[in-house]
Amino acid sequence: MLLSGTAASIKNMEIRGAGRIARAAVEALADYAENLDVSDPETFKQEMQKAADILTATRPTAVSLPNAVRSVMRALDSFDSVGAARDAVLARAAEFVDHSEHAVERIAAIGARHISDGDVLLTHCNSEAALGCILEAHRQGKEFEVYATEVRPRGQGLITIRTLNDAGIRTNYIVDSAVRYFINDVDLVVVGADAIAVNGAVVNKIGTAQIAHAAHEARTNVIVAAETYKFAPRTILGELIEIEERDPDEVLPREAAEELPFVRVRNPAFDVTPAEYIDLIVTEQGAIPPGLAFTVIRDYLGWRIEELR
Ligand code: RUB
The missing domain is CATH 3.40.50.10470 (Translation initiation factor eif-2b; domain 2)
Incomplete structure (x- = not known):
């Protein structure tokens, strides 16, 4: 499963560097949401929180990791069905990855x-x-x-x-x-x-x-x-x-x-x-x-x- 694989790869530094860690965690969260087979929205939220906790516990220093996970988990603040919650998580995750990649390009242009x-x-x-x-x-x-x-x-x-x-x-x-x-x-x-x-x-x-x-x-x-x-x-x-x-x-x-x-x-x-x-x-x-x-x-x-x- 992407969640446990990504968590292990962040821990053992196969995936490393604060930006890459954040994007990988968000992609793993999205994958987890996509495959989470529950019908009750509250259970969906609880299971997502457990996944988020596993990812944020992998490496303690890069704050990009909890910041990225939080930005995706905020999608779960208000929803009325599992389908809507799942869509919201996927949309937020894609938005974060896109933002992160553009941010690196923008920093490169300014830093140069x-x-x-x-x-x-x-x-x-x-x-x-x-x-x-x-x-x-x-x-x-x-x-x-x-x-x-x-x-x-x-x-x-x-x-x-x-x-x-x-x-x-x-x-x-x-x-x-x-x-x-x-x-x-x-x-x-x-x-x-x-x-x-x-x-x-x-x-x-x-x-x-x-x-x-x-x-x-x-x-x-x-x-x-x-x-x-x-x-x-x-x-x-x-x-x-x-x-x-x-x-x-x-x-x-x-x-x-x-x-x-x-x-x-x-x-x-x-x-x-x-x-x-x-x-x-x-x-x-x-x-x-x-x-x-x-x-x-x-x-x-x-x-x-x-x-x-
Ligand atoms: C990587 C490191 C990098 C920052 C920023 O440490 O200290 O300078 O994470 O990297 P490690 P980026 O190899 O222990 O993860 O700009 O790629 O986010």
Whole structure:
């Protein structure tokens, strides 16, 4: 079944990256609704909620996932038959996927404006929104080169360098710890986001905060490419974004770790970059300074403080 398959693929990172996770979850929800064989609307809603909970529990950090699931589940707020509810879920899911794909294109167009001929860029991890900006600037004929990090422990940098190479973009592949060594050669850091808090802090792949810190010290600009559904509404209430800590085995094989009883291997998958290290957040609605994160949550995600209590 698509639901359990998608949930497992998100968990084991076959499907990864905050935007792709959100679209896959929404497609799995739509498929579940299409095949849910119940006649009572209330049961339909309850079963859909269980499916939504399974999907949102897969990875805790990317807020695109609960935001996307919520936007589809809102279709169930008012309905009088299973047929109408099912149609509403399918329509919302298709709308979300379409919106998400267009958002990435729009971000690419806006983000590309911030990349100039002769620039040296640096990107970290593998973000379709960040890469979209870089690929669009290249498509426009701008000449630049890119530094791409390895991204320990899962090596998402390999996906990034393949994409850049396939596009014919000159790329330097470096270990994560070499960023500060090269940062003075870099004009612009372009990364994606898994979540953005109301105070403009950005949660992205582990290592992003160190990179942004080094960039800040070197007076190198940092832009974050992120769809509006990556802003985290509940941070308005002071709720923190949960940082996923993955299996230590990804960092050090279990057999090696077992020989070191005094060593605890830690594997946080994301970190938090403070707003002061970020110059601009490029969303599909336009580029904003991180200080305007609240307006995105209010105006584009439609959350109200009353609703969050
Ligand atoms: C991926 C990651 C990406 C963001 C944004 O982490 O940190 O930078 O998710 O990606 P992981 P996108 O590999 O652990 O999922 O722009 O594609 O949504």
